[in-house]
Amino acid sequence: MVDTAALAPAIRRANSKALEILLQGDPVLIDVVPAKDLIPELKEHTILHAGPPIEWDRMCGPMRGAVAGVAVFEGWARDLDEAGVQASKGCFDFHPNHHFSAVGPMTGLTTCSQPLLVVENRAAGNRAYCTVNEGLGKVMRFGGNDESVRDRLAWIRDSLGPALGSALQCCGGIPLRPLVARGLTMGDEMHQRNVACSSLLLRELAPALASAVADHSDLSEMLAFMGSNDQFFLNIAMAMGKSIMDPVRNIEQSTVVTAMTRNGTDFGIRISGLGDEWFTAPVEMPAGLYFPGFSAADANPDMGDSTIVETIGLGGFAMAAAPAVAGFVGAGSVAEAAGITARMREITLGEHPEWTIVSENYQGVPTGIDIRLVVETGIVPTINTGIAHREPGIGQVGAGVVKAPMACFEKALRALGERLGIS
Amino acid sequence: MVDTAALAPAIRRANSKALEILLQGDPVLIDVVPAKDLIPELKEHTILHAGPPIEWDRMCGPMRGAVAGVAVFEGWARDLDEAGVQASKGCFDFHPNHHFSAVGPMTGLTTCSQPLLVVENRAAGNRAYCTVNEGLGKVMRFGGNDESVRDRLAWIRDSLGPALGSALQCCGGIPLRPLVARGLTMGDEMHQRNVACSSLLLRELAPALASAVADHSDLSEMLAFMGSNDQFFLNIAMAMGKSIMDPVRNIEQSTVVTAMTRNGTDFGIRISGLGDEWFTAPVEMPAGLYFPGFSAADANPDMGDSTIVETIGLGGFAMAAAPAVAGFVGAGSVAEAAGITARMREITLGEHPEWTIVSENYQGVPTGIDIRLVVETGIVPTINTGIAHREPGIGQVGAGVVKAPMACFEKALRALGERLGIS
Numbered sequence: 001m002v003d004t005a006a007l008a009p010a011i012r013r014a015n016s017k018a019l020e021i022l023l024q025g026d027p028v029l030i031d032v033v034p035a036k037d038l039i040p041e042l043k044e045h046t047i048l049h050a051g052p053p054i055e056w057d058r059m060c061g062p063m064r065g066a067v068a069g070v071a072v073f074e075g076w077a078r079d080l081d082e083a084g085v086q087a088s089k090g091c092f093d094f095h096p097n098h099h100f101s102a103v104g105p106m107t108g109l110t111t112c113s114q115p116l117l118v119v120e121n122r123a124a125g126n127r128a129y130c131t132v133n134e135g136l137g138k139v140m141r142f143g144g145n146d147e148s149v150r151d152r153l154a155w156i157r158d159s160l161g162p163a164l165g166s167a168l169q170c171c172g173g174i175p176l177r178p179l180v181a182r183g184l185t186m187g188d189e190m191h192q193r194n195v196a197c198s199s200l201l202l203r204e205l206a207p208a209l210a211s212a213v214a215d216h217s218d219l220s221e222m223l224a225f226m227g228s229n230d231q232f233f234l235n236i237a238m239a240m241g242k243s244i245m246d247p248v249r250n251i252e253q254s255t256v257v258t259a260m261t262r263n264g265t266d267f268g269i270r271i272s273g274l275g276d277e278w279f280t281a282p283v284e285m286p287a288g289l290y291f292p293g294f295s296a297a298d299a300n301p302d303m304g305d306s307t308i309v310e311t312i313g314l315g316g317f318a319m320a321a322a323p324a325v326a327g328f329v330g331a332g333s334v335a336e337a338a339g340i341t342a343r344m345r346e347i348t349l350g351e352h353p354e355w356t357i358v359s360e361n362y363q364g365v366p367t368g369i370d371i372r373l374v375v376e377t378g379i380v381p382t383i384n385t386g387i388a389h390r391e392p393g394i395g396q397v398g399a400g401v402v403k404a405p406m407a408c409f410e411k412a413l414r415a416l417g418e419r420l421g422i423s
Numbered sequence: 424m425v426d427t428a429a430l431a432p433a434i435r436r437a438n439s440k441a442l443e444i445l446l447q448g449d450p451v452l453i454d455v456v457p458a459k460d461l462i463p464e465l466k467e468h469t470i471l472h473a474g475p476p477i478e479w480d481r482m483c484g485p486m487r488g489a490v491a492g493v494a495v496f497e498g499w500a501r502d503l504d505e506a507g508v509q510a511s512k513g514c515f516d517f518h519p520n521h522h523f524s525a526v527g528p529m530t531g532l533t534t535c536s537q538p539l540l541v542v543e544n545r546a547a548g549n550r551a552y553c554t555v556n557e558g559l560g561k562v563m564r565f566g567g568n569d570e571s572v573r574d575r576l577a578w579i580r581d582s583l584g585p586a587l588g589s590a591l592q593c594c595g596g597i598p599l600r601p602l603v604a605r606g607l608t609m610g611d612e613m614h615q616r617n618v619a620c621s622s623l624l625l626r627e628l629a630p631a632l633a634s635a636v637a638d639h640s641d642l643s644e645m646l647a648f649m650g651s652n653d654q655f656f657l658n659i660a661m662a663m664g665k666s667i668m669d670p671v672r673n674i675e676q677s678t679v680v681t682a683m684t685r686n687g688t689d690f691g692i693r694i695s696g697l698g699d700e701w702f703t704a705p706v707e708m709p710a711g712l713y714f715p716g717f718s719a720a721d722a723n724p725d726m727g728d729s730t731i732v733e734t735i736g737l738g739g740f741a742m743a744a745a746p747a748v749a750g751f752v753g754a755g756s757v758a759e760a761a762g763i764t765a766r767m768r769e770i771t772l773g774e775h776p777e778w779t780i781v782s783e784n785y786q787g788v789p790t791g792i793d794i795r796l797v798v799e800t801g802i803v804p805t806i807n808t809g810i811a812h813r814e815p816g817i818g819q820v821g822a823g824v825v826k827a828p829m830a831c832f833e834k835a836l837r838a839l840g841e842r843l844g845i846s
Contacts, residue, residue: 186610187608202622203646206646227626324781334784358747359746
């Protein structure tokens, strides 16, 4: 629909540069810091959310539930009902995490007092942020908002976050590129399977944590919380993805995707050649497996900034490295997992030199999505995802696979064509 | 050479029973206790070693080095020279670990003051023991014996061992069957690759360890020691293997292998139908890869009780689950790793129902070696192994693959034939 052939050499050069920056990314987890100290714009009543921009009236159930919960957590409302009334009256300022070097899983709410993981990309010098993973089930990122959810967030704010920050400062940070390389050899794809990286991170951080936390019972509680959460690493992988992709933005004529994300209503992408513009389409429903007692009728459409990990070649793109996750997300057998990675190779520009897949004789994961290839082949990115209940206050009900909507890629390509005068 | 056809139904019944006991094994790591409190026979000057019975005059270099080192460590000799003189004068009583419900890696020395891991097989009620892993390089199990080696053993005896014991008592023990199942999905084969199980164990044990150790700097040191040793789990896997196989002994007419082990000079096996009798042959040289600065000319022949893990279907038998280890031990590509597991299926009676290989669509690891199948097919067990320097005092120089000598299996089959009156 847009003939980019005339500009092919220029686009190739631009994409070459984009891929080089992407593959040189050197992310290091360096600190955990309260959000308000990292993002000055995060005042009272400001709420960052997952996905492209959205206002209260179009927000899905779990995001509304999380908004009400976080307003009570921050002390802006006395209870969930009052928070809902405030939201509907426009008392809160909503912005995407992506506008502030941040990402958040599922509803992905970021507010002033929450501690954020800080990942520094030492190749490019930038930093990116993400909240600390809350665990599974009834948690705020899946729309949970009751007292137990808010108490856990308070414990993360008051105890775990500061302890992780001290431990990371003490040990000088944890380089993530080699950690992820190792995790891939251990069956993680860093989206719906993070057991290896969560374990490797814990064992690397535990000695410093033991020095940082004075009270033995506090320390034991923190080690148990991190150690019983196989998805603890997800939020770190997300901040890592954001830190790697942000420097890839704003390369004139590049057709490389720099962000994919969803807010439960819209799916949005950004491409390098068009800076911070969002190209959106209605988000799709995941196809997956449900926890006992739940079914597809309970599911909310796809949600979260977490698909930044697919943008860098992990998650669904690295499914071949993590055949065990294929069963968990209902994607089928080992052969089908390998097939998904093979298809993603058709829409990407390169392979990561260090993030390799043992079962494919150490071939790198497919990295650097080119919107031209997506539109030409008709193959859209496959994303591994968690599934939230569509109503506020309930939480996670399953896990599955979802496809990025083709319309986002078509819109982006059309807009780039217009910009380059070839539409 | 021995026609067992006439007794085939009886042997089949016996092996069926053997396999059932093997597959029902339910090993739980429950404690760490000084050896003298577990094995009353472990008096002063008594040394348990890896492999079938052997005396000083036939011991290989690294085992002699370890004997001298442990004699100084236990205070029986003032220095290594005096220890060597004592050994040559017959001052020490040598016995195999296997005669005392114990196993030890490489030289595998067990003496009175060393703390032993205790694994209880809750299906059969028996217990098995193994020392705590010392790390890699210059360590006693590879023949290292200098002050640094002995100081580390003293720290394990005085600090780490008691702390692990308290932590395990506090958390009620760690079930190993599910841990190993998970480790297999993460690329461990539990012999030369234990990074997943070592990490999973650490994260499970860390909260209790934090409660058990009063001093923060001690705790931090222990977490760092365990966390930086990818082979920490090996010794636990070995005690687990021993606890699973010991109840399989003494089933009349059974041709199932209950132990394979080597002392650096001889390779020995036991089979269920012939109780505690050893069938030995000269041990072979491993074929493998060497650490920088070392070569095959430095290598000692194969050594250690660790091949108890192959006896239960892990190590070389589970190579397909751990393709990354194939490169480490020089066994070749992913396809070759799968081929080794496939060949081991030809000499085993069954598959483990929970220890499965994701890449083989969750087929169980091949378990229960039948000496008849080994002799009939000419396929001997493939073992993943560490390689020690052949001289005392140096330590590990590489890792590789070694084959069990066919003569052991032929001797055992002949002896069984005689016992059953069909030779």
